[in-house]
């Protein structure tokens with residue numbers, strides 16, 4: 357076997373060494389600066405050439421070649437082939453511990469981590485194999501490399517992170533404990549945690565783990581690289597009827613799963629629908645969701661964005677699962693028209709519209725579509741189109757074309773406001789967010805310490821790992 361390998365090594369070495377030498381040297385100097393520990397044991401230049409051979413150079417200057425048997429091979433296949441080939445060499449670490457690759461392009465890194473994706477063009481790209489790091493249980497912030505700030509809200513910040521143990525990318529939602537307590541959101545955050553740990557469905561965001569540090573709570577989700585549906589809707593202004601229909605069916609699938617688990621979602625809007633790696637929508641943000649005893653149970657809380665609020669919630673008449681169908685109708689209208697149906701400049705006018713105005717449909721809405729939305733958005737919750745009946749409506753008859761959202765794979769699909777911000781140290785990060793939004797907390801200004809305000813024991817039930 358050794359002989360066979362050295363034959364392969366000899367075959368490739370002279371030809372490609374000169375071509376890639378300069379780039380290797382450049383990347384080496386860059387990497388030294390970032391001191392990549394064990395990961396640096398091996399560096400790899402991969403090139404696909406006309407003969408469909410991937411060449412790999414190890415740090416000790418040996419070359420191995422991997423033949424691409426097919427035009428389309430997956431990233432998972434490359435990873436396993438690299439591991440297999442390297443297992444035939446004598447190295448001072450176990451190649452089976454390679455969990456992925458690192459390049460100088462984060463979007464390419466993400467692509468390579470999706471093992472079912474086709475191999476991207478790797479011409480002249482320098483790949484550094486990432487070796488699994490052994491980290492101390494229980495899972496904590498040290499397990500993650502912080503890559504980018506993606507979004508921020510009133511008391512949470514969401515970062516793109518990479519797990520050092522398995523090489524996968526995740527979105528980490530960081531909540532400042534002080535802000536949460538002072539703004540009376542503790543119940544909401546624990547409710548979100550409880551609901552997320554119960555769910556397992558392809559149209560629902562997957563919670564990977566939850567943990568705490570001295571001053572923060574962390575939710576770690578599978579990363580959705582397509583960003584919010586809102587981002588795509590604003591970019592395209594409106595979706596085609598075909599696109600809206602496919603999205604509607606996918607979201608409906610997620611909502612009906614929630615209802616089958618006796619959960620009302622209550623916060624359906626394009627900001628909370630995320631686009632996953634395959635361009636499919638996933639429901640996220642369960643802060644306002646509610647576990648009920650049965651689907652008919654009436655609830656009286658007042659929550660969510662006004663544009664999407666059902667009339668029975670505004671009028672405090674009690675709402676149940678049917679209010680999710682109302683919001684689905686509002687969102688379908690928005691996907692087709694570009695704005696929600698009852699939108700007005702002032703809150704008063706919006707409330708008036710929601711409670712008493714009939715929807716006006718633009719001329720390009722088909723008759724079936726307008727009728728469908730009218731039935732979903734019936735102001736009388738007992739007469740609303742719900743559940744299985746939805747599938748019988750004429751608008752949903754006939755084949756539905758699969759239309760995943762086409763997002764840009766080589767850039768972040770998030771608001772530039774956050775993407776362009778520096779990634780701060782996470783432990784002090786949301787404190788800086790507090791400063792950004794001028795929200796320095798009351799307890800902080802009075803000099804109360806984190807340990808007094810948010811003792812660890814108080815949040816011990818927050819921990820979760822799949």
Ligand SMILES: Nc1ncnc2c1ncn2[C@@H]1O[C@H](COP(=O)(O)OP(=O)(O)O)[C@@H](O)[C@H]1O
Pocket residue numbers: 506507508509510512514527529561577578579580581583584627628630640641642643770
């Ligand atoms: N898994 C994820 N992948 C990508 N982006 C995410 C993910 N989870 C959250 N985000 C981003 O963070 C934003 C806020 O997250 P969300 O859970 O809705 O928190 P909030 O309760 O502050 O609204 C989302 O609208 C989205 O832009």
Ligand SMILES: [Mg+2]
Pocket residue numbers: 627628641
């Ligand atoms: Mg949200």
